[in-house]
Amino acid sequence: MITVGIADDNAVVRAGIRGLLATTPDIQVVGEAGDGAAAVALARAKRPVVMLLDVRMPRQDGVTAAGEIAQLTNVLMLTYSEAPDVISAAVRAGAKGYLVHGHFGDTELIQAVRMVAGGIGTFSAQTLAALSNPAPSVAQLAERFGLSEREAEVMDLIAKGSANTDIARGLFISEKTVKNHINRIFAKLQANNRGHAISLWHAGS
Structure with missing residues (x-):
């Protein structure tokens, strides 16, 4: 069973992701967080196999949280941000995957969760393009x-x-x-x- 934690400051987004993953027999959502600090606490308490993280969240942003959570489990960024500097920072922080809302479907998300759970990196085409053209410092x-x-x-x-x-x-x-x-x-x-x-x-x- 692949356990998953969801961190996003938008409750509607969290509910949508939870609903989708609930239809998948081998994936179980074990908790949700509405900000970066709560995401770190969730990762420490529940130790999900995969932690889904948004970038822009209150108290602590997702990239900073990813740096802490990546030491505990696998991180998959799931966000609206396509900024190259943010993508690069997330990867440097230890994220194993980065998907941008609007550029993937339900099947792609489920597949990404499974891949990241297995330690395999998964990145959208937009993310790969950003990584191939590093952002300025x-x-x-x-x-x-x-x-x-x-x-x-x-x-x-x-x-x-x-x-x-x-x-x-x-x-x-x-x-x-x-x-x-x-x-x-x-x-x-x-x-x-x-x-x-x-x-x-x-x-x-």
Whole structure:
């Protein structure tokens, strides 16, 4: 029996995946999580054979969580993010597979779970294309957009889905300082909002 944990901040997405996997005799969902920190806790408590992870989740993003979970079990990223830098980061963190919503069907997902459970990597065509054309480093993006080293660190965490409180905690700075960095980042990127800044950052990669 292949036990599976599902981590996604969208309850509807989790329910859909659970419903699909429930129709498969050799796969059993043993738990769900709505954020990255809860996903790590779930992996430690239940030790599923495969952990399905979204990228953008509160408290802790999926890529960061993957780094911890990959030491415990097999990680399959299941997300909407096609950004090359995110894909590369997930693979470096230890993910054995990466599928992008909208680019696979029910059969492909079930097959991917089985392959990852067996230690076989599985990646969508979009993911393989991104891996064959490595994304520039954070330092290179910083130079491209004229950001300081700290601003680039903040922007990279924003692009990975981290909230201001998580960024402050991770970089050991105050939330007010994070907001000041973000204001300067938006000005340099000529971004109207957080989503626009993320789009520009990914386009630069």
